[in-house]
Amino acid sequence: MNRDMQGITHGTESFLVLSAHDYRSPRKANIHFIAGELARRGTTRFFSLRYSHLSRYTADPRLPIDTCANRIEQHQGVECFLWKTPLHPFNTRHALLRPVESLMFGWYVRTASPVLLRWIAEANVILFESGTAPVFFELARRMNPMAKTVYVASDDLDTINSADYVKRTFRRIAPSIDIIRLPSRALTRTIPSSGNLYFIPHGIDPGLASQGDPSPYGPGIHAVSVGSMLFDAEFFACASRRFPHISFHVIGSGRPRCADYGGNVTVHDEMPHADTVRFIKHAHFGIAAYRTTQLPDYLADTSMKLIQYDFLGVPAVCPREVVGDYRSRFGYRPGDGESIFAAIKAALAAPRGPSRAHPSWSDVADRILQPTRYSDTRIRP
Incomplete structure (x- = not known):
């Protein structure tokens, strides 16, 4: 197979995704x-990594589907496998323990699930999500040198505290690697390569605009926060005191x-995505209350909740570091009550x-598979 995929014919490909997420979560x-989107184009398999008996101590979001581990299941057109091992390798966070860390990862690759080995051998395209997945790249290239990576x-x-290994x-x-997809140009400086980098931003489901009805709210002013990444509870302690007439809804903070x-x-509690859309669509403003102690600048382009807020036309309140060039976002300094007050007032008046057009996930998938066909994917040195 030509790894440039120039002659791609939908329905004939076999895609394999390696990730620490699970498609059923x-x-x-x-x-x-x-x-x-890949499932619309061919056979798609989603192999979930880095899950073990240790995961119960880390609040792993895959714990609710633990009973599905180590068996192939079909979910919404995608074959899924959650690989559960007695333990999984992790970041030891100590230089003296790096040899132990290397031994753990080496063992993990050498004892790869037979399902993973078969799926690698049968794939035309293998996608490795940032995190643990890249440790299987060399195994995949040996087993299936013609697969596009x-x-x-x-x-x-x-940022995600990946192990030194x-x-x-x-x-x-x-x-x-054939293609390295970057959802933000700010990530370019973190990649030790150049000729294979392509800028392909996150997408959005264009159907969201017609979803999310009716409103889940009663009378009054409502604000919503979605997700748990770098969640800053102090923001809501401050904002709820400064704005007692606003109802703040915190969804899935963990x-x-x-x-x-x-x-x-x-x-x-965390809720199905379709229910979350109702809370976003009918909110007066959205909130991305990130802690700034670990805040990466690329988050301005990659925060899924901020993208959804903008697509649905909802003004957003967020730390200044992730305002970016979005006119629909209003920044504050975490821990600064006056700046929080000003950002919320501005969002209410906006x-x-x-603030811009957003690509669909179909557009994103097309660019990931054939980035050289699109001039807007190029990253110049």
Whole structure:
């Protein structure tokens, strides 16, 4: 097979996605939407890594589907496999333990599931999401040298605290990967390669605009926060006191209700994506309350909730570092009550409407498979 995929014919390909997510999980990341689009183009398999008995101590979002582990299941047109091992390799966070870390990762690759080995051998295109997946690149290239390889850089490896072994492996293999997809140009400086980098932003489901009805809210002013990444509870303690007439809805933060929250803060468990859309679409403004101690600048382009807020025309309040060039976002300094007050006031006064056009996930998948066909994917040195 020509790895440039210039003669691609939908329905004849076999795609394999390696990720620490699982396609069946209710929480959706960009890799879920990409996999869903690949399923429209051919056989698609989603192999979920880095899951073991240790995962119960890390609040792993895949715990609700633990009973599905180690068996192939079909879910919404995608073959899924959650590989559960007695233990999985992890970042030892200590230089003296790096040899142990290397032994763990080496063992993990050598004892790869027979399902993974078969799926690698049968794939035309193999996608490795940032995280643990790249440690299987060399195995995949040996087993199936004709398969097209794609690195989906959802995050910088330092930002997500990847193990030193993973970072060293990625530095070694990066120039050999056929396509490295970057959802933000800011990630370019984190990649030890150049000629195979392509800028392909996150997409959006264009059907969201017609979904999300009716409103889940009662009378009054409502604000919504979605997700748990770098969640800053202090923001809501401050904002709820400064704006007692606003109802704040915190969805899927992964944290119990904070004692400092005002009575106008409602904490919701994680909910299906379709239900979350209702809360976003009918909110007066959205909130991305990130802690800034670990805030990467590329998050301005990659935050899925901020993208959804903008697409649905909902003004957003977020730290200044992730405002970017979106006119629909209003920045504040975490811990600064006056700047939080000013950002919320500005969001309440802002007009509704998207600040830019957003690609569909179909557009994203097309560019990932054949980036050289699109002039807007080029990253110049």
